[in-house]
Amino acid sequence: MEETSVQPAHVHAPPEGFIRKHVFSLDHKVIGKQYYGLALVAVFMGMTLSWLMRFHLVWPTAKVPGLDLLSPAGAPGGIITPEYYLSLLTMHGTLMVFFVLTNAPFAGFGNYFLPIQIGAEDMAFPRFNMMSFWATLAAFLVLVLAFFIPDGPPISGWTAYAPLSAVGKDAGPGLGWGQSLWAISIAVFCIGQLLGSLNFIATTLDLRAKGMTFMRMPICTWAWFITSCIALLAFAVLLPACLLLLLDRMAGTSFFIPSGLVVSDRLQNHAGGSPLLWQHLFWFFGHPEVYIAILPAVGIVSHVLITSMRKPMLSAKVLIYSMLSIGFLSWMVWGHHMFVSGMNPFSSLLFSFPTLTITIPATIITLIWLGSLYGANIQITSASLFALGFVSMFVSGGVSGFFLAQPSIDIYLHATYFVVGHFHMVMGVAAIFGILSGTYFWFPKMSGRMMNETLGKLHFWITFVGTYCIFMPFHYLGIVGNIRRYSSFVNDFMAPLMPLHKFVSIAAFVTGAAQFIFLYNLIHSRFRGKPAPDNPWNATSLEWSIPSPPPWDNFGGKHPVIYHDPYQYGVKGSKGDFVMQDSPEQLASG
Amino acid sequence: MATTTYSPTDSQPRLVGRDRGSRSGIWVGIFAITMSFAAFTSALYVRQGSGDWAHIVLPGIMYANTVILLISSLTMEMSRRTIASSWRSGVRERGGAWPWLAATLVLGLAFVSGQYLAWRHLAAQGLYLATNSNSSFFYVFTAMHALHLLGGIAALIYLMGRCAGSHGTVRPILFHNTAVYWHFMGVLWLYLLLVICTRL
Secondary structure (H helix, E strand, C coil): CCCCCCCCCCCCCCCHHHHHHCCCCCCHHHHHHHHHHHHHHHHHHHHHHHHHHHHHHHHHCCCHHHHHHHHCCCHHHHHHCCCHHHHHHHHHHHHHHHHHHHHHHHHHHHHHHHHHHCCCCCCCCCCHHHHHHHHHHHHHHHHHHHHCCCCCCCCCCCCCCCCCCCCCHHHHHCCCCCHHHHHHHHHHHHHHHHHHHHHHHHHHHHCEEEECCHHHCCHHHHHHHHHHHHHHHHHHHHHHHHHHHHHHHHHHCCCCCCCEECCCCCCCCCCCCCHHHHHHHHHHHHHHHHHHHHHHHHHHHHHHHHHCCCCCCCCCCHHHHHHHHHHHHHHHHHHHHCCCCCCHHHHHHHHHHHHHHHHHHHHHHHHHHHHCCCCCCCCCCCCHHHHHHHHHHHHHHHHHHHHHHHHHHHHHHCCCHHHHHHHHHHHHHHHHHHHHHHHHHHHHHHHCCCCHHHHHHHHHHHHHHHHHHHHHHHHHHCCCEEEEECCCCCCCCCCCHHHHHHHHHHHHHHHHHHHHHHHHHHHHHHHHECCCCCCCCCCCCCHHCCCCCCCCCCCCCCCEECCCCCCCCCCCCCCCCCCCCCCCCCCCCC | CCCCCHHHCCCCCCCHHHHHHHHHHHHHHHHHHHHHHHHEEEEHHHHHHHCCCCCCCCCCCHHHHHHHHHHHHHHHHHHHHHHHHHHCCCCCCCCHHHHHHHHHHHHHHHHHHHHHHHHHHHCCCCCCCCHHHHHHHHHHHHHHHHHHHHHHHHHHHHHHHHHHHHCCCCCCCHHHHHHHHHHHHHHHHHHHHHHHHHHH
């Protein structure tokens, strides 16, 4: 259509009433906060599950008061059974990967800030955006429902490997309805993320303000855009995989279940399926998922660091190109999760090469950060501390990935605590640090109040030291052969490692407890925090040009015009230390 | 980034804000659906390697269904062009598109009904979803395509309502997007038919 349509003043009318404003809201900012709130609930649930697991690992015969009420079969008398340990492990992984690491940095912050940073009034499809959140919430509730059914949650891990995840309750506790709920939950989650990604992409392509060229977008906007492209393709593959899994489970098909499979002394009535097919489909999603979790954090951290350093990155363009390269390469490496799956060994080599290649853009990004930080007079705030912590975790966790990317080494380290340490540091904790950095940075804009910096710094130091105390020993444990997923090591060859496990568990309890400092700070500051000015960090991007918190239509009916690149700090000839993107001030070139 | 000063030129696009996003959105959605069917197809290729492949004879009605769907693409295109020329001439009369939309809807429903008859035909041979790997993929492919086509049918019904009413506005971009989606459904079906014919 060539015609210009008559456009309404805004993509949706001003919300009226509590339900439209805060519950079924079309406003991207409310939806962003809803995603963040859901992630907050999920992260504390996931953390509690990890506490239970760490408790059981070092005190396997001790009772957990009240747990038998939740699951009489899984924790008779409050003592966790090995099977229930696996249930906790599955739910921990699923909650954290899907409902925390995807929800908060990507869907949460992305929803809130992407439209504002490009000068848009809202997302391209506000209704799809609302549906995206409610689908995600429904997925969360379906998943959590698994705790309350007699069968309990599934025991197959967050990867739900076939064929045991496909054959039903014969395969073990939680693999009846628990596993079905898991697959339904993830399928619905995929639909939510597809709608969200579609919105992010269309909004970035088409709703940028006048003058907002692609290279003028802040680095975090770029990160959300690249992530949404990855998520669109990744969840579009996981959704069919979940549908096929559900068909195997409920309709008697044999996509993933091989012939002659005997489980619990019963011959399964399936034939010809391929368990490896599930692994291929799952990891084709699963590895890009790592970047769905980490790239938004890379963007957020870069944004925070630049603002704290008061100078541009060495090369923001190269950083953006590196993120694009990581996004591109993420599609070629899924097989590195399957080195010991029985795949052709030559395939392992093919997957190993691009995996090792990813270290090049990742190293470039790290060097840009370090080179920019060198000699910078960085302002130490809670946000910048967590950003620096992210860089540390990204490097520490990334280095171990170099070992795991090589099949010959991975064969030894596979399914040990080394792998657990690697992905927790580089994907889990690093992304959490990115989320926390973003929270301390953007909270004033989102709530109109400042967070308590003293509590923030206390939170950082306990979390930073604590996470190293938890996850660095994992690498040592893995190298000496400590197998993952086992529920106790008391009476076997791994018993000598128990003192180290006790240290890790105590560190986990302390680090977890420190997160309540954050929760207190978040809630207290929301209601009693010092009122925030519009631009407390003297930052340059568009979100800081509008009131804190922003009005429902973001720019109060005005259409921002963009004159500058996103990070104009310490510019010669400028009247101040920084120049906002929408400031018409003329700058001297160079 | 280099310190540069930029004065934005007044190159406002002809499609503004919401409509531009809508136009990109349909292509992004098509990309995601393509990826999903690529995943289904790769599953078929991997699964075929198991060696229990038993070819099935396709019901003849599927070829008639294909012709019906292709004709529906033509009627959909006529409705899009009718609205486009009406808007271009400034008349902005929307009733002319209604018969073409109705024809597309009837043909779309005929296609889905035809697919259902194809299922009945297979079921009469004792081939159900779980009977063998080939029948599983046949039902999955056709059902997933029909499900996506029902989304297009919902869009058609919405547009017909907008064209029939005397109040409210019609956004021509919605015709454009529905037409793009509908044509894509036709192309997707041709692809699936090719896979089904050659592999199942």
